[in-house]
Amino acid sequence: MKKVVLAYSGGLDTSVAIPWLGDQGYEVYAVAIDVGQGGDLPAAVARAKALGAVDARAIDARQEFARDFAFAALKMNALYQGRYPLVSALSRPLIARLLIDVVEQVGADAVAHGCTGKGNDQVRFEVSLAALAPDVEVLAPVRDWGMTRADTIAYAESRSLPITTTKSSPYSVDENLWGRSIECGVLEDPWAAPPDDIFASTAAAADAPGEPLDIQIGFERGIPVSVDHEMLDPVALVDALEKKVGAYGYGRVDIVEDRLVGIKSREIYEAPAALALIAAHADLEALTLERAVAREKRSLDARWADLVYEGLWFSPLKEAIDAFADTTQRHVTGDVRLRITAGGCLVTGRRSPESLYDLELATYDEGDSFDQSDAVGFVKLWGLPSKVHARRARS
Numbered sequence: 001m002k003k004v005v006l007a008y009s010g011g012l013d014t015s016v017a018i019p020w021l022g023d024q025g026y027e028v029y030a031v032a033i034d035v036g037q038g039g040d041l042p043a044a045v046a047r048a049k050a051l052g053a054v055d056a057r058a059i060d061a062r063q064e065f066a067r068d069f070a071f072a073a074l075k076m077n078a079l080y081q082g083r084y085p086l087v088s089a090l091s092r093p094l095i096a097r098l099l100i101d102v103v104e105q106v107g108a109d110a111v112a113h114g115c116t117g118k119g120n121d122q123v124r125f126e127v128s129l130a131a132l133a134p135d136v137e138v139l140a141p142v143r144d145w146g147m148t149r150a151d152t153i154a155y156a157e158s159r160s161l162p163i164t165t166t167k168s169s170p171y172s173v174d175e176n177l178w179g180r181s182i183e184c185g186v187l188e189d190p191w192a193a194p195p196d197d198i199f200a201s202t203a204a205a206a207d208a209p210g211e212p213l214d215i216q217i218g219f220e221r222g223i224p225v226s227v228d229h230e231m232l233d234p235v236a237l238v239d240a241l242e243k244k245v246g247a248y249g250y251g252r253v254d255i256v257e258d259r260l261v262g263i264k265s266r267e268i269y270e271a272p273a274a275l276a277l278i279a280a281h282a283d284l285e286a287l288t289l290e291r292a293v294a295r296e297k298r299s300l301d302a303r304w305a306d307l308v309y310e311g312l313w314f315s316p317l318k319e320a321i322d323a324f325a326d327t328t329q330r331h332v333t334g335d336v337r338l339r340i341t342a343g344g345c346l347v348t349g350r351r352s353p354e355s356l357y358d359l360e361l362a363t364y365d366e367g368d369s370f371d372q373s374d375a376v377g378f379v380k381l382w383g384l385p386s387k388v389h390a391r392r393a394r395s
Contacts, residue, residue, distance in 0.1 A: 036177025179271030
């Protein structure tokens, strides 16, 4: 029999993929990658074997995901369409690389994923796999099967497969250390308000503590290293912020998103730690980056987010922008203070040993070193093109 390595999440789509692949003549090696999605991963691995996998394993990739993927996105203040912090998009290239490692270990012929034909993740997986191992065959059982979500649930029920998704709970949830995405069910109506029961890492704003919470985040060369003066590793830092910020109801995103396949999709995200860190990091950059660099970086931030959303993590352009990012982060060191309120997050202070803020130049009080007489000639020269244009327009 041929061997296939399956990107296994324990959810509906990858669960039904195991017996389907078996029916196609494959030995299935189910690989669950822990990128901070929570849940009982050992139970999911055991369930894969019950579903027919000849081998099932879990790989703890949380620290690598936080350090090399989530924090890489943080360096670029990455928000797709200005709002989505690339939760799922960031995990796919890491999962693809780890799947190829297993392919080489077991001598597999193919890789399989559980993505549908409407989603973005099929692109992210397959483009990443093509960049890493262009000769490995890629299978997409759920997409190739052509079944609706209801059909898939019915298939699982007819075979008494051990799954948790039901017709009464039809949501599709993807989660990792950087946040959660929720779709399907009533959420497919963009007018419908999200039900309270879909949220897990953020409280309702109405249930937030009455007093605001001040949090101090320390950065070194663009990377967060401490929360309230406590040095933390990447995973612990994100976990700590998620609990602190999520308790106030901050971090929810409700967006109509432009998918890669050309359709619009209503998506709900929870990412309290990611959004708080991006707010803090962007503010620290405003203090430490030279004006022209900061202006150029803002445009590249958006381009980087688009590239990752579009599955082009392993692309020459992203690699080039990464080099630019690393250069800009040399001076992004310091502290940012956030004030967390019910559903809100506001920067209330920032400081850095690399700061470009000069109080003697900025102040309007005693000690002002700015020579205001220099402004007269500057304004005349700066406005000269407009003045010449205006004269021509009136002639």
